[in-house]
Amino acid sequence: MAAFNVNIGNKMVMQSAVKNSTPGRRNSHFHELADESCGCLGKSKNSKKKSSERQRIKQFSIWFEEKDAARQKTYAQRRFDREAKREKRKERVRCLRKLLIPTAFCWLVGFVLIMGSTVQSLGEGTIFWNLRDKFHIIGPVVLGTGLVLLLITEGCISNHQMKIRKLESIILTPEVNIVVNGNENTPVNNVKNPGQKTLNTISGKLPKLQKVKSADKSTETTPFLLEDEEQAVIPKTYAFSQNIESTRPTVHIPVLKHPSEINNEDYKLPLATTAHLLESVIRVSQRYHSMYFTSKSKALGFVLKKVKPLSDDRAIDLGTRLLGEIIVYGISAELLLYEYNRQTMNDQIKEEHIKFQIAILADKIKAYQRITEKLIKQMFELEDKNRTLARKLKIDFLFENV
Numbered sequence: 001m002a003a004f005n006v007n008i009g010n011k012m013v014m015q016s017a018v019k020n021s022t023p024g025r026r027n028s029h030f031h032e033l034a035d036e037s038c039g040c041l042g043k044s045k046n047s048k049k050k051s052s053e054r055q056r057i058k059q060f061s062i063w064f065e066e067k068d069a070a071r072q073k074t075y076a077q078r079r080f081d082r083e084a085k086r087e088k089r090k091e092r093v094r095c096l097r098k099l100l101i102p103t104a105f106c107w108l109v110g111f112v113l114i115m116g117s118t119v120q121s122l123g124e125g126t127i128f129w130n131l132r133d134k135f136h137i138i139g140p141v142v143l144g145t146g147l148v149l150l151l152i153t154e155g156c157i158s159n160h161q162m163k164i165r166k167l168e169s170i171i172l173t174p175e176v177n178i179v180v181n182g183n184e185n186t187p188v189n190n191v192k193n194p195g196q197k198t199l200n201t202i203s204g205k206l207p208k209l210q211k212v213k214s215a216d217k218s219t220e221t222t223p224f225l226l227e228d229e230e231q232a233v234i235p236k237t238y239a240f241s242q243n244i245e246s247t248r249p250t251v252h253i254p255v256l257k258h259p260s261e262i263n264n265e266d267y268k269l270p271l272a273t274t275a276h277l278l279e280s281v282i283r284v285s286q287r288y289h290s291m292y293f294t295s296k297s298k299a300l301g302f303v304l305k306k307v308k309p310l311s312d313d314r315a316i317d318l319g320t321r322l323l324g325e326i327i328v329y330g331i332s333a334e335l336l337l338y339e340y341n342r343q344t345m346n347d348q349i350k351e352e353h354i355k356f357q358i359a360i361l362a363d364k365i366k367a368y369q370r371i372t373e374k375l376i377k378q379m380f381e382l383e384d385k386n387r388t389l390a391r392k393l394k395i396d397f398l399f400e401n402v
Contacts, residue, residue, distance in 0.1 A: 086167050093160045099153045103146050110143030136342060144331055151324065281319035282312060288322060289315075 116128030117135035128135055290307045297304045310318065 082167050086164055089160045089164050089167075093157055093164075096153055096157050096160070099149065103149045103153060106142050106146030106149065110139050110141075110146060113139030113142060133342075136338070140335055140338060144335070147327070147331065151327075278316070281323075282315040285315040285319040285322065286310060289318065 113128060113135045116123035116126060117132035117139060120129065123129035123132070286309050289310055293307045294304060309315075
């Protein structure tokens with residue numbers, strides 16, 4: 001890359017030299033590159049001008065080499081920073097995976113509590129069956145906590161893994177073939193990948209250079225790259241041609257993507273499902289999307305002729321959200337039904353208990369009534385005895401007076 005930039009600088013210096021040379025030579029003579037000086041410099045009548053132009057060429061070479069070295073240092077630091085970020089995220093993923101242990105514990109405890117307090121053959125004679133009214137509430141709560149913790153953990157892990165994949169740089173070893181004067185040199189290997197954003201070099205476009213000032217105004221002008229184009233090109237297969245007849249190199253660039261340009265479709269998370277199930281999820285998501293926008297448009301007062309379908313990635317994301325909502329709503333409905341059934345059973349138990357208490361009280365009332373009847377009967381018997389005794393006493397008193 002440094003040699004390529006040096007050649008560009010040399011050509012621009014030679015072009016400025018042509019502008020200041022004899023008018024007859026401007027269109028009839030081509031400036032060849034011989035080592036670090038142009039072949040036409042020997043034809044100059046002014047030795048001072050020749051030495052100044054050679055000095056300018058040397059300054060160009062030094063400037064481009066220093067600029068390239070500084071860029072490579074910056075790119076190396078950026079690669080180091082990306083690697084540090086990847087390691088940090090990998091460490092976070094390892095820490096997040098430790099949350100699967102309490103998740104499994106919550107699932108196990110919730111399952112044991114539900115089964116022990118629901119199935120009589122399993123929990124009879126244990127604390128789960130004796131306190132089943134409480135464990136009927138605690139068990140689903142613990143199980144739901146485990147499910148929510150699992151969803152949060154998997155979501156965080158998937159998010160970090162996606163960011164790790166996007167941070168991974170594409171490390172390639174490009175092959176650069178430089179053809180000078182019709183002779184192909186040995187391919188240059190081991191060109192390091194800067195791993196940064198691409199320049200606007202697609203379709204053979206080279207980086208734009210600022211205009212060089214006239215040689216008569218300044219002898220220290222240097223071309224500068226635009227700030228948006230100071231990033232290095234991603235290593236690709238280049239074929240530079242620097243012949244006498246052509247001053248513009250030809251660049252052949254295959255289609256490759258930089259990590260910053262990678263979309264979700266390039267790195268999909270592995271799905272633990274079959275292709276048929278995946279197609280079903282996409283089909284259901286598309287149907288839901290169409291129904292949702294159709295109903296929404298009707299509610300707003302206009303009708304859509306056709307709803308634009310979602311892409312596969314967005315359909316899968318919508319399907320996963322729908323699945324998560326179905327799971328959450330299902331658990332909520334199950335808890336509501338369970339609470340309703342529990343309340344109904346408690347009401348029935350209370351009614352039966354009240355009926356039982358009423359029956360006991362009715363039996364007691366009947367018993368007290370029988371006792372009362374017996375007491376009343378005894379009272380009447382005692383009154384009869386009192387009357388009989390009173391008659392006998394009157395008769396005895398009359399006989400004594402007579």
